[in-house]
Amino acid sequence: MMTQLHPTEPTATFTLKVPAAQASLFFDAVAWQLPARPPAPPTLATAFREGEFLAMQKLNASIERVLHGEQRYRFLKDLMPDTTYQGETYVNSHYEKSGKSGTMHFYVLQTNIKNSDGEKCVECFTTIIVRG
Amino acid sequence: MQDLVKGSRFEPLVKPAITREQLELYAEASGDKNPIHLDDDVAKKTGLPGVIAHGMLTMAFFGEFLHQALAAQGSGRVEELSCRFKAMAFPGDVITINGHVRTVDSTYVECDLEARNQKGDLTAIGHATLSVLTLT
Numbered sequence: 001m002m003t004q005l006h007p008t009e010p011t012a013t014f015t016l017k018v019p020a021a022q023a024s025l026f027f028d029a030v031a032w033q034l035p036a037r038p039p040a041p042p043t044l045a046t047a048f049r050e051g052e053f054l055a056m057q058k059l060n061a062s063i064e065r066v067l068h069g070e071q072r073y074r075f076l077k078d079l080m081p082d083t084t085y086q087g088e089t090y091v092n093s094h095y096e097k098s099g100k101s102g103t104m105h106f107y108v109l110q111t112n113i114k115n116s117d118g119e120k121c122v123e124c125f126t127t128i129i130v131r132g
Numbered sequence: 133m134q135d136l137v138k139g140s141r142f143e144p145l146v147k148p149a150i151t152r153e154q155l156e157l158y159a160e161a162s163g164d165k166n167p168i169h170l171d172d173d174v175a176k177k178t179g180l181p182g183v184i185a186h187g188m189l190t191m192a193f194f195g196e197f198l199h200q201a202l203a204a205q206g207s208g209r210v211e212e213l214s215c216r217f218k219a220m221a222f223p224g225d226v227i228t229i230n231g232h233v234r235t236v237d238s239t240y241v242e243c244d245l246e247a248r249n250q251k252g253d254l255t256a257i258g259h260a261t262l263s264v265l266t267l268t
Contacts, residue, residue: 025161034200038199042199043191043194066166
């Protein structure tokens, strides 16, 4: 049974700027093979998971027991390298399933990435699975 | 550029085989340094056969695939992208991304995406909403 938590306050907040060199490395890391590179990697939002990692600590989830179940992004404005953003991470819901190696805990985390004008740029919905 | 209708298929994207060095680079670039992607011993202690690729590496492949598709159409942007990880990917795996149009209206194109390894196993499924300025 899924428990909807309806958080009103973020579990974690953070400020982040991805340097251009890191964004360039991102393209290299995915073995980008197209002739042109856009100004930023399409999934650069994944570099903004600091709030999720902080939330996992608060949930007492050991990182090596965590698997990535699902990911969804709503892209409202493009994220750019060398630009400072604010992130707010919420734990939206939780449910459990029994598996071969014990109980697995599923958490849906939402991170809103905002620019310096307070405009929401990306909504990130991450389902993590904490293995027993 | 093709006329996009329900069922239209985009050019597949075949990625080079995943390497351990790539996972180290991706950890550095993405900030996800979970040791299950970097250290065989840690991965095995958690019940995995060895290091596994970041799920988000496959989602990055989806992003590259969509960029290729939009470039072929001449314009547009990705409004929404989702991915469900179905099976693990490992160093040595060759991932191929395919996608097709599910629905089209005057503003948006809804696409279904899939990632398969060299054995044809489904490793991830995805969905994207594209806004394409020219739909003829």
